Amino acid sequence: MTHTPAETAHPAAPGTAPGTVPQPPQARKVPVERAHHGDVFVDDYEWLREKDNPEVVAHLEAENDYTNAVTAGQQPLREAIFNEIKKRTQETDLSVPVRKDGWWYYGRMEEGKQYGIQCRTRASDTGDPAADWTPPAVEPGTPVPGEQILLDGNAEAEGKPFFSLGGAAVTKDGHLYAYAEDNAGDERFTLRIKDLRTGELLPDVVENVFYSLAFSPDGTRVFYTVVDESWRPYQIKAHTLGTEVTDDVVVFQEDDPVMWTGFDLSADRRHLVVGIGCSEYSETRLLDFERPDEGLQVLVPRSERLLYDAEPFMLDGVQKVLLTHNKDAVNSMVSLADLAEFGKPLAEQRWATVLPHDDAVRVNGAGVTATHAVVSVRKDTIERVQVIPLEGLGTPDQAPAAEPDFDEELYTAGMGGSDYEAPLIRLTYTSYFTPPRIYDYELATGRLFLRKETPVLGGYDPSDYVAERAWATAGDGTRIPLSVLRKATLERDGANPGLVYGYGSYEVSMDPGFNTARLSLLDRGVVYVVAHVRGGGEVGRKWYDDGKKLQKKNTFTDFVAATDWLAASGWTDPARIAAMGGSAGGLLMGAVANLAPEKYAAILAQVPFVDALTSILDPDLPLSALEWEEWGNPIKDAEVYAYMKSYSPYENVRPANYPRIAAVTSFNDTRVLYVEPAKWVAKLREANTGTEPIVLKIEMAAGHGGASGRYEGWKDRAWDYAFVLDALGARELL
Known part of the structure; x- marks a missing residue:
């Protein structure tokens, strides 16, 4: 005993x-x-x-x-x-604001408090891109003009044994905020929706959701994932605001027990991108928000045993798909294809090479802005970011990939979340002894703008x-x-x-x-x-x-x-x-x-x-x-x-x-x-x-x-x- x-x-x-x-x-x-x-x-x-x-x-x-x-x-x-x-920690601190749909979004911490506070403030549109896309200067302990609190984790956690935020999303018009919270630590979240105009919670509450959340472009539906009894994400569901949860629609259900299911919105928010996969092969399905009645379109079926990711976007009026895939490429490569190509058998599809396979370079993934493709690669063990203009992409006139230059041997540079329309991309940078930095990388010029380096107090000197x-x-x-x-x-x-x-x-x-x-x-x-x-x-x-x-x-x-x-x-x-x-x-x-x-x-x-x-x-x-x-x-x-x-x-x-x-x-x-x-x-x-x-x-x-x-x-x-x-x-x- x-x-x-x-x-x-x-x-x-x-x-x-x-x-x-x-x-x-x-x-x-x-x-x-x-x-x-x-x-x-x-x-x-x-x-x-x-x-x-x-x-x-x-x-x-x-x-x-x-x-x-x-x-x-x-x-x-x-x-x-x-x-x-x-x-060593500056306990009252703020993240660098990220611009999205006319707002600057950021998080802040306050001394003595356990959890972050999610906030936003209005952005301006002066017609000067440099000014409009420069984040507002925010200082720890100084009130941010026009600040609106979306969620105070400390208030949410009060009286609860555990608190974790699993996901959050805001409607395109900025009126509604969806968030998911876990009060047990079992990663099964409760979805709630807040009207940011009034501060009131809507009656819509969905229990036992998983991490991903996204609103439809018109803000009438919120998408979420559900796990099965073995804790495998297997369903993507859509809740229409103002309706009963029992009426939520199953957008997709994956019954193969070895496949994990997730979703995201395409960068231009024209498509819901459903990803199904394991570590060895995958499948992507697209839902066109302008043609929802057509249902989900399969790109490369899982039966082809390819491991790939897909980013749909418009280029010169043609619907394209940027693919990161391992077809004849053990380290993966990047290709470009018309969306219409995926209606053909794989052997007949025409894909143009954007980034060829390289035995010394692992391609992690690729996405797009309105003007550039952005690729994450790993070379000499180091994660780094490359950008390629969309103009001429996948043609003999394609411009060479450009890469921000950093001066340390061992570092990590990755994407930090950027708006599709932005003239720059947000980068995160860190090394073993360089505290996290936030850069904005100007796509047209290749200039780096240091927006913040996380302060380390107590006399920290990296040269030590x-x-x-x-x-x-x-x-x-x-x-x-x-x-x-x-x-x-x-x-x-x-x-x-x-x-x-x-x-x-x-x-x-x-x-x-x-x-x-x-x-x-x-x-x-x-x-x-x-x-x-x-x-x-x-x-x-x-x-x-x-x-x-x-x-x-x-x-x-x-x-x-x-x-x-x-x-x-x-x-x-x-x-x-x-x-x-x-x-x-x-x-x-x-x-x-x-x-x-x-x-x-x-x-x-x-x-x-x-x-x-x-x-x-x-x-x-x-x-x-x-x-x-x-x-x-x-x-x-x-x-x-x-x-x-x-x-x-x-x-x-x-x-x-x-x-x-x-x-x-x-x-x-x-x-x-x-x-x-x-x-x-x-x-x-x-x-x-x-x-x-x-x-x-x-x-x-x-x-x-x-x-x-x-x-x-x-x-x-x-x-x-x-x-x-x-x-x-x-x-x-x-």
Whole structure:
């Protein structure tokens, strides 16, 4: 049976009073057999999945009690890190306004408040494009003339255990504001609509919607998505204002359990663009708002097994489609076609090349403004933006792509949201030590206008830190890119603590980005390494393909190779290295804990996907069927089953001297269920032959992203970092 920690006389555990050590709760064993492909696995802790079982809740609360007791001595360090984050943050701040339909939209934060406030103020039309598209100067703490508050997250959150804004939209005439809020952390939102002329809420309320929201151009309907029982977005629905929710129309429904469905409006708002896809192929359908009775038009059907995105727009009076696709292009390319071409068989369609395939350049996506195509690409691991004039697009007269020029080696530049009619595009820019910047890039001239750099207080100087590229070598000879961050004054004396961070799934890239909290690690001498392992997207599509399905183990061995590089680099003491990762990166943490527990002083696994095989074997669990394109289908394929079982962390826990481990999760997480780390921790403790504590920290009123509110988020990050720093013996500032 479960029980709460008891105090007994033992040598002190880290962070506890001398002479006592708390005892971990022990989950009782209830053997359950899981049989697939002739293999039988006995799972003693599957009963912890019973979320409504009072015994399960009591066990999780006992886990928190144990964690609090074991880490009590870290509280001063947590408070110090929290205060360091707070000291560096300008708590009263505003975003750079974005112009849309005659208004400037922006968000602001106020000191002492947890949540953002969404606002707008009127734009002017003087006929001078430079003036009309220069955002108004806004200063923290200074009232913005003509400000109208759309939504105050602090007022919305009052009296509620959790608050998160899932999506928002404004009608073209600026009269109505739709927003979706989550008060549990389970990412199922309630849609409400506010009349901005009166401040009153309309009676229209739609429960259990997903993230995307958009109004039809005439403002009479709002589109939203719905998830099925497995938490897969499968329906797009339209609610007509003033009607009963039961009358909402299903615009599209996707019944294939491996396909994810979403939508957006085209940049020119002539079409609803419905995207259906998985990681390997997709399908786009268009609804013409001027001809709604014609229904949805399929562009390239999924049966062609192409992975593509589409942006419809008008060019010289002809309806065109800009395609980002992988047809004969593993890294994708950009093509242009008349919309009419998609009525023909694929082999007969005529597509003009806009951006050809390049083995060294991954094309992420493309969109349009009224005058230019805008393309996101990745080259040398770095995300960047290119622009091409629409005039002559896809013809021999097409102008070459232009690219904003930045002076750092490791940075990230991406689209920041721009109006279709704007003569400029909004760019976001950041690097490991450059706080986020907002630029406007003038399309006609290529000039960059710096609109804002996020202030960092407390005497922050980027020259105090260094970010360098290094390379580890995997066992198969593959070179693994690393981003190595440290204090500039650090001595290369082999005595410093180190931390390796990784993810490595879903073609997601761990791009350079500023992180205020991370400075608290670096200021204590930690050498922080981002391991850009296979399974991510940093080095093109093949890099992803080489770290998924039956090559997934490359992700784990790449991370161990990155750890070995750090241990041998001369920067760190090999006995003072920790590992950290979250979600699919938490699976990575579980895998390396089994592969090489001796290489780490501590492992921090955030919302970790550590019982992957159990989850994916159950198609009724949230997102399981969608995961088959990432990991393979172990239900139907015996080889996939055997391969997954050979690395899934839970099945491979073994007698070993495990390092200090913390699994951090949330009770209402719908992406990685709390039961995965709960079972994993119970099994680790059972097998552990070492003496280091293994703890589970669970937020009982939160979701995949942890607790809501910025201060609560800072506390979560301070807890994580204090756990690592304590294990590394790096509690003090340099």
